[in-house]
Amino acid sequence: MGIVRQYQHYYRTYNRNIRLYLWHFFTWQLGALIYNLFFPLYLLSANIDEQVMGSLFALNTLSMAVCAIPAGFLADRLGRRKSFILGSAPSLLVAALKLTTTNIAFLRLLYLVDGAFIMLFLASSSPFIVENTEPENRIHAFSLSAMMMLGAGIFGNFFGGYLPQVIRLVNASLGDITVYRIIFVCGTVLMFVAFTFLFKLIDVPTSVAPSANRKLVLPGKTDMKFLFKYMVAAGFIALGAAHFMPFATTFFRRTYGASPSQLGALFSVTQLTVFIATAIAPSLAERWAPIPAIIFTRIVSLPLLFGISTVHNFYFAGGLYMLRNAFMQMSSPLEANFFVSNISPEVRATANGINNMAMSSLRSLASYSAGIIITRSGRFGGYTAAIQVMLVCYIFSTVFLYVFFARGKKLLP
Numbered sequence: 136m137g138i139v140r141q142y143q144h145y146y147r148t149y150n151r152n153i154r155l156y157l158w159h160f161f162t163w164q165l166g167a168l169i170y171n172l173f174f175p176l177y178l179l180s181a182n183i184d185e186q187v188m189g190s191l192f193a194l195n196t197l198s199m200a201v202c203a204i205p206a207g208f209l210a211d212r213l214g215r216r217k218s219f220i221l222g223s224a225p226s227l228l229v230a231a232l233k234l235t236t237t238n239i240a241f242l243r244l245l246y247l248v249d250g251a252f253i254m255l256f257l258a259s260s261s262p263f264i265v266e267n268t269e270p271e272n273r274i275h276a277f278s279l280s281a282m283m284m285l286g287a288g289i290f291g292n293f294f295g296g297y298l299p300q301v302i303r304l305v306n307a308s309l310g311d312i313t314v315y316r317i318i319f320v321c322g323t324v325l326m327f328v329a330f331t332f333l334f335k336l337i338d339v340p341t342s343v344a345p346s347a348n349r350k351l352v353l354p355g356k357t358d359m360k361f362l363f364k365y366m367v368a369a370g371f372i373a374l375g376a377a378h379f380m381p382f383a384t385t386f387f388r389r390t391y392g393a394s395p396s397q398l399g400a401l402f403s404v405t406q407l408t409v410f411i412a413t414a415i416a417p418s419l420a421e422r423w424a425p426i427p428a429i430i431f432t433r434i435v436s437l438p439l440l441f442g443i444s445t446v447h448n449f450y451f452a453g454g455l456y457m458l459r460n461a462f463m464q465m466s467s468p469l470e471a472n473f474f475v476s477n478i479s480p481e482v483r484a485t486a487n488g489i490n491n492m493a494m495s496s497l498r499s500l501a502s503y504s505a506g507i508i509i510t511r512s513g514r515f516g517g518y519t520a521a522i523q524v525m526l527v528c529y530i531f532s533t534v535f536l537y538v539f540f541a542r543g544k545k546l547l548p
Contacts (some may be wrong), residue, residue: 145276149276163330219263408461
């Protein structure tokens, strides 16, 4: 209960901007996660395999990579409120259009558009939190942001998993694709509600005021040195995770024959576990410095990943998947705070854009690679290979994180 009271205290200290942002994030993610739970199954129902899915995911992240730096620069010029609105509106339109088609060419176009514009939102998120919080309550704001997403996942995955059964109670003759489209409509409505919250935000005065005439300011030598080291360590995580995480739904569906309700329950419990882990992340940060805490979560996740790639039981694999996500996501608020705290205020969004470009490029490459590995190596063998690529990448990331930021320093309290 101490942790709950702690978060209640910090939530009361936040301004209206942060509170609106958190509730926007929760509602948007609730709709998006219902959508994302079923979209891979929707594609499978249309006889679209993992290789094509991988190419779609790759196009989305490639578009994000290409637009990341321009989005960061534009976000610093426009201000956070306009960036959020202009970044979210096309994504909302894309969600509405995706449910109308299974045409691969059109889907590729939609994934490209979505990736391009969502970067404008992402480039402003971390700077927005920093600009609307104080150092003493900032790490909890990052944690609450992650917890809102996870809370949405708990409800969205659990109740979303049963939506096909509910819809078929009303009309048992509906085909899979029609059922999924009805679910996507529900998700899109929730995203629209979340979108309306953004108009209530107010740009706060900062040391770097938005200006249409402001010239591009690139990170200086110190910022670039930090940024390079951070991107190397984080890049291996992006490269590894994209070999498996976008395909988690199809992995459990294809390998174990999991039903939508089983998938919903698994991902809901996973999100609940991650929610709890994220809630205690600030306490971990208070006990340990950020880098030792992050390294700890990385090391614990390694045997869990190996287990997922080798077991043949749905519940065992699901349990390992749940724990892996908990330990990895526990460090996300710590990483976000570590990153923005080491970048000069005037280039935070631009630096965030450079980082997003690098991460998105690697995820694009990995998603495309994973689709080929999975389809050409057989269902279980292909997924095993993809997960083990992820494991090797995580090992490299942990090593570089230690070498760049922790070597020669005291790791334990």
